Amino acid sequence: MAIIKEAIKQLLSRPVTLKYPFERVAPPEGFRGRPVWDMRRCIGCGLCSKICPSGAIEIIGKGKEAKIKYYVDRCMFCGQCAESCPRNAIAMTSEFELANYSREKMLYEYEREF
Amino acid sequence: MKASRDLIAYNDLKRLIIDPGFCNLCGACEAACPIHALRVEKNKLEYVHDCSEYVEFCPICYDVCPFSEALLLETLSFVTDAPKRRESIGYYRKIVLAQAVDSKLRELSHSGGVVTALLIHAIKKGFVDSAIVSESEEEVPIKVKPAISLVPDDLLSAVDYKYFPSSVAKAFGKAVHEYGKAKIAFVGTPCHVRAIRKLEAWEHKIVESLKIVIGLICLWSFSFPKLTEFLKRKYNVKAGEIQRIDLNKEYKILTKNGKVVSVSLPEVEAHILDICKMCEDFTSELADISVGGAHPLKDWSIVIIRTEIGERLFESAVKANVIRVKNIEERAEVFTHFVEMGLIKKNAAIQEIERRRKKGRAIPPAFARLLELVPSEISLLSSLTAEQVMTRKVMTVKPQTTVEELLTIMTKHHHMGYPVVNEKGKLIGIVTFEDIAKVPTEKRKKTLIKEIAHKKLVTAYPEDSAMEIYEKMNKHKIGRILIVDKKDPQKILGIITKTDIIHTLRWPMKTK
Numbered sequence: 001m002a003i004i005k006e007a008i009k010q011l012l013s014r015p016v017t018l019k020y021p022f023e024r025v026a027p028p029e030g031f032r033g034r035p036v037w038d039m040r041r042c043i044g045c046g047l048c049s050k051i052c053p054s055g056a057i058e059i060i061g062k063g064k065e066a067k068i069k070y071y072v073d074r075c076m077f078c079g080q081c082a083e084s085c086p087r088n089a090i091a092m093t094s095e096f097e098l099a100n101y102s103r104e105k106m107l108y109e110y111e112r113e114f
Numbered sequence: 115m116k117a118s119r120d121l122i123a124y125n126d127l128k129r130l131i132i133d134p135g136f137c138n139l140c141g142a143c144e145a146a147c148p149i150h151a152l153r154v155e156k157n158k159l160e161y162v163h164d165c166s167e168y169v170e171f172c173p174i175c176y177d178v179c180p181f182s183e184a185l186l187l188e189t190l191s192f193v194t195d196a197p198k199r200r201e202s203i204g205y206y207r208k209i210v211l212a213q214a215v216d217s218k219l220r221e222l223s224h225s226g227g228v229v230t231a232l233l234i235h236a237i238k239k240g241f242v243d244s245a246i247v248s249e250s251e252e253e254v255p256i257k258v259k260p261a262i263s264l265v266p267d268d269l270l271s272a273v274d275y276k277y278f279p280s281s282v283a284k285a286f287g288k289a290v291h292e293y294g295k296a297k298i299a300f301v302g303t304p305c306h307v308r309a310i311r312k313l314e315a316w317e318h319k320i321v322e323s324l325k326i327v328i329g330l331i332c333l334w335s336f337s338f339p340k341l342t343e344f345l346k347r348k349y350n351v352k353a354g355e356i357q358r359i360d361l362n363k364e365y366k367i368l369t370k371n372g373k374v375v376s377v378s379l380p381e382v383e384a385h386i387l388d389i390c391k392m393c394e395d396f397t398s399e400l401a402d403i404s405v406g407g408a409h410p411l412k413d414w415s416i417v418i419i420r421t422e423i424g425e426r427l428f429e430s431a432v433k434a435n436v437i438r439v440k441n442i443e444e445r446a447e448v449f450t451h452f453v454e455m456g457l458i459k460k461n462a463a464i465q466e467i468e469r470r471r472k473k474g475r476a477i478p479p480a481f482a483r484l485l486e487l488v489p490s491e492i493s494l495l496s497s498l499t500a501e502q503v504m505t506r507k508v509m510t511v512k513p514q515t516t517v518e519e520l521l522t523i524m525t526k527h528h529h530m531g532y533p534v535v536n537e538k539g540k541l542i543g544i545v546t547f548e549d550i551a552k553v554p555t556e557k558r559k560k561t562l563i564k565e566i567a568h569k570k571l572v573t574a575y576p577e578d579s580a581m582e583i584y585e586k587m588n589k590h591k592i593g594r595i596l597i598v599d600k601k602d603p604q605k606i607l608g609i610i611t612k613t614d615i616i617h618t619l620r621w622p623m624k625t626k
Contacts, residue, residue: 041317045172047148062121062171086148086174088319 027094032079034095037068037110041089048081048090057081068110072098122166123176124151132159134476136181136389138335140302141284142309143175146318154281157338177316180308181389183483187619188315189308189400193420199613200528201593202456203418204399207425209528211408211440211448212417225407226415228437229328232403233299235431242325245299246285283309290320297325303332304395308480311400326423329398331406331416331452333459334390341385349375391466392481396456403428408448414440416452442525446518449525454551491619492581500583501576503618504597504608510535513542513564517553520545520563531594533606534567540604543567544596573598576607584615 018025027033044066049057056074060067082090100106120126131137141154151165152175165172177184196205203209212228214220219227233245282302289295300310307329314321345351345367355369365377398404402424408414417439419425431437442449467485470477487495511520511532520532524547531546545567553561573596574583583595593612599605 043171043173045148045169045174047169047172050168063173066171084148086146086319087317088322 027096031094031096032077032092034072034077034098034108035070035075035079035081035090035092037070038089038091039068039110039112041087042066042068042110042112043087043089045086047084047086051080051084053078053080064112066112070108070110071106072108073103073106119173119176121171122169123173124161124165126176127179127182128161130476130479131176131179131181134478136476136478138180138305138387138389139281140180140306140309141281141287142178142180142306142313144281144284145287145290145320146174146178146313146316148172148174154284174316174318178309178312178318180305180312181478181480183479185312185315186480186483189311190616192311192314193400194617195422196420198528199617201530201611201613202453202460203397203528204404205420207419207421209416209418209442209449211411211414211442211445212405212428212437213414213440215435215438220413226405226413228405228415228417229301229330231436232328232405232427232431233301235434235436236299236326236427239430239434241427241430242297242299244289244293244295244297245301246282246289247301248282282306283313286310286324287320290323296323298323299326299328300324301328301330302398303330303335304398304400305389305393307398307401308395326403326427327401328424329401329404331397331404333396333455334386334393336382336385337387341382344382344385345375345377349377351375389478392463392470392478394460394463394481394484396459406452408445409451411445411448414448416442416448443522446521446525449528450521450551453524453530453547457548457551487584487619494619495581495584495615496579498580498618499576500574500578500580500597500608500610503580503583503614504576504610505614506608508533508596508606508609510606511545511563512536513562513567515563517550517558517561517563517566520550521558524550531611533596533609534563535606541571541596541598541606542604543569544571544594546593571596573603574610575600580610580615580618583610587612587615 044059044061044063046059046062046066048068049059054074054076056071056076058069058071060069077092079092082088082092098106127143137159139154139157139159143159144150144152144154147165149163149165149168151161151163151168153160153162173184176182190205193205196207198207199205212226214223214227214231216227216231219230223230229247233242233247236242237245282300283306286298286300289298300306302310307327310321310324310327314324342352345356349367351367351369351373355371356367359365359367365379365382367375367377369375397406397418402419402421404418404420406416408416417428419428428437432439463481467477467481509523509527509529509532511523511534513534513536523532524530531544533541534543534545536542543564545563549566549568550558553566572586572590572592574586576597577600587593587595595610596606597608597610599607
């Protein structure tokens with residue numbers, strides 16, 4: 001009896017699956033998407049690049065002149081960089097649609113604006 | 115002072131702070147180090163691993179050290195919104211006498227039990243979820259170790275503060291890293307408070323958990339091994355026997371079996387930590403609330419409320435009937451004693467720094483920085499005239515006022531120096547707290563101000579630049595200069611104190 005009840009219920013309700021590009025859900029809180037750097041807060045210690053397990057972060061220069069190169073195609077979104085930053089200069093955003101046809105377009109560069 | 119810094123801050127820290135023996139083991143560097151290369155262990159700061167292997171550039175540990183010159187002015191910005199500022203008290207909203215309503219807390223603590231009462235109240239109200247305080251170690255009750263208190267009951271074991279160094283800033287880092295605490299109250303001596311404020315000015319991520327800073331009023335800290343050695347040798351008091359210590363004009367030790375030993379100040383002075391001898395901060399000038407004993411009143415504490423957040427917590431504790439307050443004006447002798455102790459510390463510090471300088475010995479960069487101005491500050495001060503900096507409303511006293519009456523005025527307004535003006539409005543002298551302190555207590559009722567006031571005045575004109583005035587103050591070793599009319603040198607136009615100058619230096623940063 002219960003099984004028929006459930007079957008009718010399922011027939012009448014909407015499917016759980018969303019038609020993705022057209023229908024979207026906001027990522028949950030604490031979701032680790034693309035990391036972004038706030039260069040006003042960055043001190044250029046290079047810890048993020050040292051700690052990155054997949055070598056997705058490159059730091060060029062030292063201290064205030066430091067430039068950050070972030071290769072999104074190598075990133076595995078573990079969030080270690082944001083965790084290690086002593087000054088909270090890195091934030092994990094909820095951005096996750098990062099695929100691209102060219103590798104050059106998957107490189108993000110951050111530089112301090114003077 | 116060094117113009118450029120090493121890429122690895124630890125090299126600077128070692129050269130300028132650790133090697134000359136200035137480290138007070140506050141542990142701020144340990145709390146701040148992103149790769150945990152520093153650790154305070156067994157009365158020593160250990161360099162666990164070479165941080166240059168991990169980072170190519172890192173300014174942190176030197177920046178947050180309370181004795182380095184970095185970020186000193188920035189730390190002031192946490193208190194500068196307070197409406198009042200006075201020499202030897204700092205920026206503040208109000209000063210009151212307070213005590214915990216709970217008599218058990220008062221008994222356990224050195225004085226009014228205000229800090230513990232405040233913390234218990236804050237935890238109960240959910241204002242904070244933990245507090246970092248100093249706690250005595252079980253076997254040696256006097257040795258202070260930092261503790262992280264989680265529930266109100268924990269705090270009761272940590273009420274008695276003693277005058278030994280402990281690494282509370284380190285405990286703060288621990289609370290965040292290991293306990294995951296999100297709302298922390300921090301209690302510490304002036305140097306600890308400076309360390310935690312530096313972390314805050316540096317915008318280190320662990321201070322996001324910092325909710326309130328309670329500063330203790332601190333005269334000096336003692337070197338633990340040296341002092342216990344001395345007490346054992348001379349007074350046959352073992353470290354384990356000591357139950358509590360009172361430090362005022364005398365050093366009083368109460369042992370567990372009820373024996374009281376008093377040691378005179380010069381005797382214990384030899385065991386003060388080197389760094390404390392050079393420290394001028396008596397009242398934890400950067401804290402949200404500063405609390406200290408209100409000698410000679412036994413059961414009360416002096417409370418200086420500096421910031422809005424401190425005021426809110428204090429008011430709510432008063433409202434909840436956890437803390438009882440009393441106007442400080444009722445007890446002028448408490449305030450007098452308080453300021454006197456502050457001056458003792460300050461003058462001792464100035465003398466010690468000068469002595470070291472003459473001998474060519476190192477001075478902590480922080481204190482050197484407070485004495486010298488950097489080029490940008492000099493140019494700022496040179497561009498301002500005295501008229502722009504001075505306080506126009508000057509409180510004056512009449513020559514016939516007695517010393518006691520003046521003390522009452524001082525307790526009310528907390529200014530440390532007053533120009534003496536006769537009936538015709540002519541300036542005849544200046545009287546400062548130092549002059550009053552020289553008058554013995556029994557003579558204070560009869561002595562008139564005109565007998566003790568300085569007649570030879572150092573004055574300046576409104577057209578003078580602030581830099582000239584600052585130099586004049588240093589030359590004559592005074593804390594305040596009267597600004598007088600050029601045509602009539604007996605007419606006061608305003609007054610400039612050293613705190614006015616420091617405030618002026620702060621001001622361009624604040625408007626940014």
